Amino acid sequence: MCGVFGIRGHPDAASLTHLGLYSLQHRGQESAGIVAVGDDGTARNLRAMGLVSDKFSPESIAALTGSTAIGHTRYSTTGSSTIENAQPVLARFRDGHIALAHNGNLTNSSELRFELEDQGSIFASTMDSEVIVHRMARSRSAAPEEKLADALRGVEGAYSAVVLAGDTLLAARDPRGWRPLVMGRLNGAVIFASETCALDIVGATFEREIEPGEIVAVDASGIRSSRPFPGVESRKCVFEYVYFARPDSRIFGGSVDRARRELGRQLAREAPAPGADLVFSVPDSSNSAALGYAEESGLRLELALIRNHYVGRTFLQPTQAGRDAKVKVKYNAVREVLDGKSVVMVDDSIVRGTTTRGLVAMVRGAGAREVHLRVSSPPITGPCYYGIDTPTREELIAANFTVPEITRKLGVDSLGYLSLDGMLRAVPGGPAGFCHACFSGDYPTPPPTDPVKLRLGK
Ligand code: 5GP
Numbered sequence: 001m002c003g004v005f006g007i008r009g010h011p012d013a014a015s016l017t018h019l020g021l022y023s024l025q026h027r028g029q030e031s032a033g034i035v036a037v038g039d040d041g042t043a044r045n046l047r048a049m050g051l052v053s054d055k056f057s058p059e060s061i062a063a064l065t066g067s068t069a070i071g072h073t074r075y076s077t078t079g080s081s082t083i084e085n086a087q088p089v090l091a092r093f094r095d096g097h098i099a100l101a102h103n104g105n106l107t108n109s110s111e112l113r114f115e116l117e118d119q120g121s122i123f124a125s126t127m128d129s130e131v132i133v134h135r136m137a138r139s140r141s142a143a144p145e146e147k148l149a150d151a152l153r154g155v156e157g158a159y160s161a162v163v164l165a166g167d168t169l170l171a172a173r174d175p176r177g178w179r180p181l182v183m184g185r186l187n188g189a190v191i192f193a194s195e196t197c198a199l200d201i202v203g204a205t206f207e208r209e210i211e212p213g214e215i216v217a218v219d220a221s222g223i224r225s226s227r228p229f230p231g232v233e234s235r236k237c238v239f240e241y242v243y244f245a246r247p248d249s250r251i252f253g254g255s256v257d258r259a260r261r262e263l264g265r266q267l268a269r270e271a272p273a274p275g276a277d278l279v280f281s282v283p284d285s286s287n288s289a290a291l292g293y294a295e296e297s298g299l300r301l302e303l304a305l306i307r308n309h310y311v312g313r314t315f316l317q318p319t320q321a322g323r324d325a326k327v328k329v330k331y332n333a334v335r336e337v338l339d340g341k342s343v344v345m346v347d348d349s350i351v352r353g354t355t356t357r358g359l360v361a362m363v364r365g366a367g368a369r370e371v372h373l374r375v376s377s378p379p380i381t382g383p384c385y386y387g388i389d390t391p392t393r394e395e396l397i398a399a400n401f402t403v404p405e406i407t408r409k410l411g412v413d414s415l416g417y418l419s420l421d422g423m424l425r426a427v428p429g430g431p432a433g434f435c436h437a438c439f440s441g442d443y444p445t446p447p448p449t450d451p452v453k454l455r456l457g458k
Pocket residue numbers: 243282285286347348349350351352353354355356357388389390
């Protein structure tokens with residue numbers, strides 16, 4: 001997953017982009033970058049592996065002069081975790097430069113890349129996003145938004161992207177609208193961002209969402225909107241409401257906080273826990289859902305797990321032993337809250353089950369008498385091809401085991417998941433118009449082709 005930010009018409013464009021990226025850090029912690037266009041028309045970029053707060057000095061931001069900039073925080077889905085794959089992508093071609101920051105995942109990028117390479121294109125990264133830049137450079141259209149539309153015609157899958165072509169700032173959202181993208185204003189400046197929390201941090205006001213299938217161009221003559229693609233039914237990612245977006249954001253026309261609370265309330269209606277003494281969240285991602293569960297069930301909300309906020313992704317260990325240790329470094333249980341109690345632990349989702357199993361053991365170790373796990377989304381039974389970094393089917397616990405089996409494996413007294421219908425009715429604007437493929441198997445596009453198989457002609 002990724003976060004994107006773009007601004008045009010402000011003398012501090014790069015430093016505001018830097019600020020915006022702070023509030024989009026949850027969307028990707030692997031790398032971050034900024035490209036700014038100076039008043040002389042020169043594009044300058046700054047990219048680094050790691051966190052926004054660690055990697056950019058005030059001097060390096062100050063060197064990015066100009067009133068137009070875009071930025072990106074990255075969590076890799078396609079392409080490995082290297083600096084070559086950090087975004088924004090910046091390329092120079094016959095008409096100047098193109099810079100692109102992309103959130104989402106293209107499902108036919110292997111085919112598109114193969115086609116371009118066949119015609120002699122050379123790629124600097126292994127990212128799916130780079131094909132969009134190549135296709136833009138090849139377009140013979142004059143207007144930047146037409147170049148972008150030419151590039152995106154034939155591209156399948158998810159993209160919410162901000163693009164710089166010369167000093168024109170562009171924003172584009174795929175016709176199904178998988179990923180959020182909002183537009184705001186700061187005095188005379190126009191801003192695009194993945195979530196409204198990035199508008200708040202720079203003091204901008206929310207104007208509207210970029211609609212699915214829309215391209216917006218901002219240049220010296222003003223703002224132009226176009227809809228160059230045929231209309232299709234929207235497939236906003238329901239997992240953005242469940243887990244990914246920040247609760248202080250508004251996306252897809254609704255509040256993430258309200259969505260999560262309603263998910264928690266619906267969960268309490270569908271999977272009550274009679275006889276339990278209290279409810280707690282697995283901080284921070286399920287805080288709002290646990291509040292909703294507490295409100296609906298009448299159970300007292302407690303803080304039973306404390307999360308260490310200083311554990312970065314650098315601690316991510318690939319081995320099972322490392323993962324178990326990671327749970328203990330990241331969380332600890334409060335014995336005074338749990339000892340002798342029958343408790344409801346609310347989490348937003350179970351992916352592999354590894355963290356959850358460690359947490360359940362920790363909660364029992366702190367004296368809990370009974371542990372009733374409630375999950376504010378349905379079982380995840382398939383991978384995501386549209387930009388969320390869920391693992392392969394083999395690693396997904398709910399793709400391989402039944403609910404009673406998962407109950408035993410996690411060591412809980414009872415396990416209740418939210419139903420698919422319940423989830424879709426709880427989110428703002430539901431139940432139609434959402435992607436729920438990883439829960440339901442109802443994929444809106446064919447799965448992406450394996451690039452190796454494609455190359456071997458299989
Ligand atoms: P598990 O028990 O499956 O190992 O971990 C479940 C936890 O992972 C939940 O607390 C949930 O909030 C979190 N989670 C859900 N989706 C993602 C994701 O895409 N990335 C990361 N890092 N955590 C996730």
